[in-house]
Amino acid sequence: MGFNIILESMPRFLDGTLITIQITALSVVIGLCLAVPLALMRVAKNPFVRGPVYAFIFYFRGTPLLVQIFLIYYGSGQFQNGLSQIGLWYLFREAYFCAIMSLTLNTAAYTAEILRGAIQGVPWGEIEAARACGMSGALLYRRIILPKAFRLAWPAYTNEVVFLLQASSLVSIITLMDITGVARVLAARTFAFYELFLTAAAIYLILVYGLIWVFHRIEYRISAHLRAAPETAQPAAGM
């Protein structure tokens, strides 16, 4: 087994790790910004608001991410003339832009569905109480429903972010040099297939479980009110 190859390719893998983290973080943040309004529209009473959002979510959850990436990256080529005319072609030409766009739309759809469940899971009593206090509309959402929904959604959202981190490996197929991309290019050059793919797998394992740890810490922080009160401190011996 070529340990030398693994050591020599470490700098490249570090670059790849940065790309993976960058793509994941950007998509998660933009995706969340899209998901909140989508979730609110998804629970709206007006079918003309709810319908299109439902269709969007259904499409992005019902088709493979790889198809979505290809549809945006290669598919946009079919409309090259039109896109050039409105001055957007230079964006769709970039694999990086297309990768972020498809991952963002994908995670927005999944996150919106998670948030919808959470919004509908907010206990009715809390909403009633807020209304009795005179809150309504935006204030009710901002102060009561959304904070509660975020807390309810957190465990499921953790899973979604982990899935997105892993799904970001697909961007290597459209030539981006993330962790998987680095492994593929180096493996094609050196034929050290299992050494390099095992290294990539190990890096993903570290990232995934690091991410899970961080999200569990946050979950612990935001659920302080649900834990039993800490026992009153016993005077420690010798103090």
Next chain:
Amino acid sequence: MGLQGYGWLLLDGAKLTVLVGLSSMTIAIFLGLIASWGKLTSARFARGIASTYTTVVRGIPELVLILLVYYGIPTLIQDIASAAGVDLIIDLNPFTAGVGTIGFIYGAFATEVFRGAYLAVPKGQIEAARAMGMSTALTFRRITLPQMWRFALPGLGNVWMVLIKATALISVIQLPELMRNADIASRATRMPFTFYFAASLLYLLITIVSMLFQQKAESWANRGVRRS
């Protein structure tokens, strides 16, 4: 929307996608049953292996595992063989590598589903079966397994939905399933959007049919359960 005679290629691909999906799901269910037994047993060794399996597999992207199995395993075996002084050339075919890997990955997800389902079967029923003189195996076959399906079906349905979409990744190792064929057609006709969109609609169709089937299966598994 003209598919320029490439429609049949997509349909062929869709058939292979469903076949790949069903084969991988079978492997995943088998592995899931075995590994969930490993997680629930008191044997330390089996428990260690089962939890390593689920922990590791769920932390690695499917694509990396597919590439590792398809390209890595043959070279690994060849390296070991050549170290032992034997010359070997091994080629995995894409179907075996793809189905094996996808089944192996989703086996880890099925494990958690079965573990939860087993724990959901009331303990008193198992005790009663033992008191009737049934052996462990017979208890499992007659009492636990039939009821486990009821608790496991929603979870397995979710695993299937994710699995069938993950099969698109096997196109990377050139198995002519739906995604790969859409790729071929889009290159030949220079209409990538048309063909990837058509492919996505076929995936959507598979998802919709699966959802309907899941509803039927769940109501079948819940026959004889009184609803409130």
